Amino acid sequence: MRTLSHSKAKKFYDRFGARQDRSTLYEDLPIRLLIENSEFEDANSVLEFGCGTGRLAERLLAEHLTSETAYTALDISDTMIGLTRGRLAQWNSRVEVRQTAGQMTLDADDSSYDRFVSTYVFDLLSIGDIVKLLDEAHRVLQPGGLICLVSLTAGHGFGAKLATGMWRLAYWISPAVMGGCRPIRLWRYLFADHWEAKFRRVVCPGGLCSEILIARCVKENEPARADLTFDFQSAVRR
Numbered sequence: 483m484r485t486l487s488h489s490k491a492k493k494f495y496d497r498f499g500a501r502q503d504r505s506t507l508y509e510d511l512p513i514r515l516l517i518e519n520s521e522f523e524d525a526n527s528v529l530e531f532g533c534g535t536g537r538l539a540e541r542l543l544a545e546h547l548t549s550e551t552a553y554t555a556l557d558i559s560d561t562m563i564g565l566t567r568g569r570l571a572q573w574n575s576r577v578e579v580r581q582t583a584g585q586m587t588l589d590a591d592d593s594s595y596d597r598f599v600s601t602y603v604f605d606l607l608s609i610g611d612i613v614k615l616l617d618e619a620h621r622v623l624q625p626g627g628l629i630c631l632v633s634l635t636a637g638h639g640f641g642a643k644l645a646t647g648m649w650r651l652a653y654w655i656s657p658a659v660m661g662g663c664r665p666i667r668l669w670r671y672l673f674a675d676h677w678e679a680k681f682r683r684v685v686c687p688g689g690l691c692s693e694i695l696i697a698r699c700v701k702e703n704e705p706a707r708a709d710l711t712f713d714f715q716s717a718v719r720r
């Protein structure tokens with residue numbers, strides 16, 4: 483399936499700007515579940531990819547992270563970077579908001595973060611970019627660090643299937659109309675020996691389904707922690 487090029491995605495989000503925050507009907511519940519299951523109170527350094535208006539960063543810094551936690555927010559869009567900088571200004575001493583050129587390579591040392599967060603961004607990336615970014619997230623996370631993701635996904639049940647079908651049709655006509663986002667099954671790309679699943683849930687508020695995926699980064703020679711093992715694949719079949 484064709485996806486928006488990085489330059490087209492940038493153009494769209496430069497124009498879309500603060501309207502991104504109107505998607506509360508379908509985003510609020512998935513984001514709440516992400517926050518509840520990501521152990522943010524224990525985080526030392528968070529990297530957010532595709533921070534949008536900075537809404538999630540502001541909420542995490544104000545309510546969930548300690549006063550020591552460092553936060554790096556990346557985005558391709560000038561407008562989004564401007565909005566995020568304004569929103570996070572009061573935490574300037576430990577926040578870095580950085581504009582990227584859209585590349586999947588992260589300008590960060592190996593094992594330098596303990597949370598990698600991204601909401602509603604993987605669903606607009608090409609499959610090749612998804613795989614590259616997951617590899618990079620694994621590289622920059624410390625062993626035991628968490629990857630914390632939310633993306634649009636396909637739904638079960640009549641209403642959710644109808645909403646997914648309509649979204650796919652609109653995307654097929656023009657990916658740009660849907661902000662480049664389409665329903666994907668993110669767990670398929672994550673389930674490798676790099677990750678130990680911690681939490682997966684699909685929820686469909688307002689008929690639009692989101693997948694919340696949280697997994698622990700496992701690096702070579704580190705034994706898997708059986709207490710956290712959760713089988714994404716059988717959960718999907720249920």
Ligand SMILES: C[S@@+](CC[C@H](N)C(=O)[O-])C[C@H]1O[C@@H](n2cnc3c(N)ncnc32)[C@H](O)[C@@H]1O
Nearest residue numbers: 491495532533534557558559562584601602603
């Ligand atoms: C659908 S919005 C989601 C924004 C925010 N994470 C949220 O949940 O509200 C997608 C965001 O990803 C950014 N983005 C798209 N492609 C990107 C890329 N290749 N690199 C970095 N950011 C990107 C867009 O500028 C936009 O801010």
